[in-house]
Amino acid sequence: MxxxxxxxxxxxxxxxxxxxxxxxxxxxxxxxxxxxxxxxxxxxxxxxxxxxxxxxxxxxxxxxxxxxxxxxxxxxxxxxxxxxxxxxxxxxxxxxxxxxxxxxxxxxxxxxxxxxxxxxxxxxxxxxxxxxxxxxxxxxxxxxxxxxxxxxxxxxxxxxxxxxxxxxxxxxxxxxxxxxxxxxxxxxxxxxxxxxxxxxxxxxxxxxxxxxxxxxxxxxxxxxxxxxxxxxxxxxxxxxxxxxxxxxxxxxxxxxxxxxxxxxxxxxxxxxxxxxxxxxxxxxxxxxxxxxxxxxxxxxxxxxxxxxxxxxxxxxxxxxxxxxxxxxxxxxxxxxxxxxxxxAGDLAPRAEQTPSFSLARVEISDGQHLLDGAAGSVQRIELTVTPGTAEECGLIVRGDGAQGTRIGIRPSEGLIVIDRRESGQTDFHESFASIDTAPIRTTDGSYELTIYVDRCSVEVFAQGGQVTLTELIFPAATSAEVSLYAIGGTAIINSLSVTQYA
Known part of the structure; x- marks a missing residue:
């Protein structure tokens, strides 16, 4: 090697x-x-x-x-x-x-x-x-x-x-x-x-x-x-x-x-x-x-x-x-x-001492919206979103402006989606680049996600852990941006918090 x-x-x-x-x-x-x-x-x-x-x-x-x-x-x-x-x-x-x-x-x-x-x-x-x-x-x-x-x-x-x-x-x-x-x-x-x-x-x-x-x-x-x-x-x-x-x-x-x-x-x-x-x-x-x-x-x-x-x-x-x-x-x-x-583990002792990133009640429109101050490669992200007119809305993690892993909701289809086609290294096997989905229902019209991001993975716990999705990703070490996105319309981000881990 x-x-x-x-x-x-x-x-x-x-x-x-x-x-x-x-x-x-x-x-x-x-x-x-x-x-x-x-x-x-x-x-x-x-x-x-x-x-x-x-x-x-x-x-x-x-x-x-x-x-x-x-x-x-x-x-x-x-x-x-x-x-x-x-x-x-x-x-x-x-x-x-x-x-x-x-x-x-x-x-x-x-x-x-x-x-x-x-x-x-x-x-x-x-x-x-x-x-x-x-x-x-x-x-x-x-x-x-x-x-x-x-x-x-x-x-x-x-x-x-x-x-x-x-x-x-x-x-x-x-x-x-x-x-x-x-x-x-x-x-x-x-x-x-x-x-x-x-x-x-x-x-x-x-x-x-x-x-x-x-x-x-x-x-x-x-x-x-x-x-x-x-x-x-x-x-x-x-x-x-x-x-x-x-x-x-x-x-x-x-x-x-x-x-x-x-x-x-x-x-x-x-x-x-x-x-x-x-x-x-x-x-x-x-x-x-x-x-x-x-x-x-x-x-x-x-x-x-x-x-x-x-x-x-x-x-x-x-x-x-x-x-x-x-x-x-x-x-x-x-x-x-x-x-x-x-x-199950208590992550609090692993949290960085720097303040976590957070925002509340923000409307996003069609496109990608970089969150300054939220970047990281090891983090927990908690997001609550209410769909508007968007066909799909959610987060891009481990991004670099051009690439990243999309974690989103397609409300009209009742699906949560992880798209890792541009997540980093994907060409080591023909079946790795993928769009993976799971059925999901709203709670009072909203979706709640807890996402654990690590150096080679994302684990998503949706609607309080009723639905989970786990995926490997292999991004560059410099790919650490977090962005919000919407496709084809608007969505309301009710709350978002990012905790960084050492």
Whole structure:
């Protein structure tokens, strides 16, 4: 790698998001809060900057924003690659891996067996355990503990179920090419019995991966719990490529029953926009939640990339960041339920001491309107806009007068739009330059956006987090302008504030 390439790569290194120091990463794995620390494990190639040599990388954080990278936690070897999975704190030592003084953390991961191994050609579920709080790991001698003889059985998320059916561990995994979530139960994490399956349903335009299952109170009411099943798929997202969907319903300890399924079996391509998506952007994939988060918060993080171009984004030797951690809640809306998401970390300590930029009640006309004093490459922008006669209105971020990323509203179409065709470097892959959209409804005639801008990304939370879009961008370091714009008419900016971050 040349010095110029290294400089470019570091230009894009995020300030608010986690990225490995000098290697490849993808799916988040083994998310857990343990002994006051958030642990983020992830798919990692410790030997390069493209996918391969799959192992579990490891980072920790006290606050979900400041991350410390640690040595590889669970390494591939001559027999297996270490694919995605989860970690549980085995408080009662049901597995027997603990000692008299230390209950174990147990990782449940997919062994992707290599040619020449005893299980060549299959994916099966295996265990590793840690007695030092998650920093060093020992593989179980009797791996794998669960096999279906399948080449596409992967991504186990294990939870503790305590309910009417009893108390035991539940594994939620996938048969990826069958578009099916499969559920198992165990009392010791070693011996597993089948429970049920779910799917195909709703989006099936690509393999199903990285499922999760968790309860959430509706509108914050602990007496009204629903269960949420998330499953990621690649490709087949609402704006092409990788994405994640979710279902809301009931879990009785054996079977998950969805109350929000629109299409049984293989999807109807004309109904893609009706499904419930974790994120409508191009770069939010493999989202899963943390175990044992404080105060029963449901915290999720995703890989901020897309398999269409993941290996080619211009950030070598590090490649791919994670999204911001999000707190998700469940609200009743229009006779159904919707996940609502907010950035989870406290950004206040990271704010610059210089005054934030703000304005109130400004009418903008057709054209682009530079905001002097609002420029920045790492910032949070809060905007409330009431459409007038404009066909489209919104913001341009990371601009330079000629280029920038447009984030706007098309009121007559009921859409929010991210246009990154002129966002900076886009020619590294033919599908990167894009206009991506999501359906959005007004609130009292207005639209409210919270936008997190980082050195290589934008994350948009619209209408209080009812709709989110996450997109990578690769602008020049000098492209930092913020502008308002309107197309074909006028709009009212009710309020706008910009907070800069170090």
């Amino acid at each position: 040349t010095a110029a390439t290294a400089t470019t790569a570091e230009t894009f290194r995020p300030a608010l998001h986690y990225a490995a120091r000098n290697t490849w990463l993808n799916d988040p794995n083994g998310l857990i809060f343990h002994e006051g620390v958030y642990h983020l494990y992830y798919q990692n190639n410790p030997l390069g900057s493209v996918w391969g040599n799959m192992s579990w990388g490891h980072a920790t954080s006290p606050d979900l924003l400041t991350w410390t990278e640690h040595p590889v936690a669970i390494s591939c070897d001559e027999d297996e690659d270490i694919f995605s999975g989860s970690i549980v704190y085995d408080r009662d030592n049901t597995s027997g891996f603990g000692t008299a003084s230390a209950a174990p953390l147990v990782a449940i991961y997919t062994s992707a067996f290599k040619p020449g191994s005893a299980h060549e050609g299959i994916q099966a579920q295996s265990l590793a355990y840690s007695l030092d709080g998650g920093y060093t790991w020992t593989k179980h001698r009797a791996n794998p503990v669960l096999s279906r003889g399948s080449a596409e059985f992967r991504d186990p998320k294990v939870i503790r179920y305590d309910g009417g059916a009893g108390s035991y561990w539940v594994m939620v995994a996938v048969e990826a090419k069958d578009f099916q979530v499969v559920l198992y139960k165990s009392h010791d994490l070693k011996d597993w019995q089948p429970l049920s399956s779910f799917g195909p349903a709703n989006a099936t335009g690509g393999v199903w991966e990285c499922p999760d299952l968790f309860p959430l109170p509706v509108n914050g009411d602990p007496e009204n719990l629903k269960w949420v099943l998330t499953v990621n798929l690649n490709p087949g997202g609402p704006n092409n490529g990788s994405a994640g969907q979710y279902f809301v319903g009931h879990f009785d300890g054996t079977t998950f029953t969805s109350a929000t399924t629109i299409t049984e079996g293989l999807q109807d391509p004309d109904r893609l926009g009706e499904y419930q998506w974790l994120d409508w952007g191009r770069d939010y994939y493999a989202a899963v939640s943390f175990s044992d988060a404080p105060d029963n918060r449901r915290l999720m993080i995703a890989w901020m990339n897309n398999w269409e171009y993941a290996n080619e984004i211009p950030t070598s030797p590090w490649r791919s960041p994670m999204s911001l951690v999000r707190e998700v809640s469940l609200q009743s809306m229009d006779g159904s339920w919707r996940l609502v998401q907010q950035a």
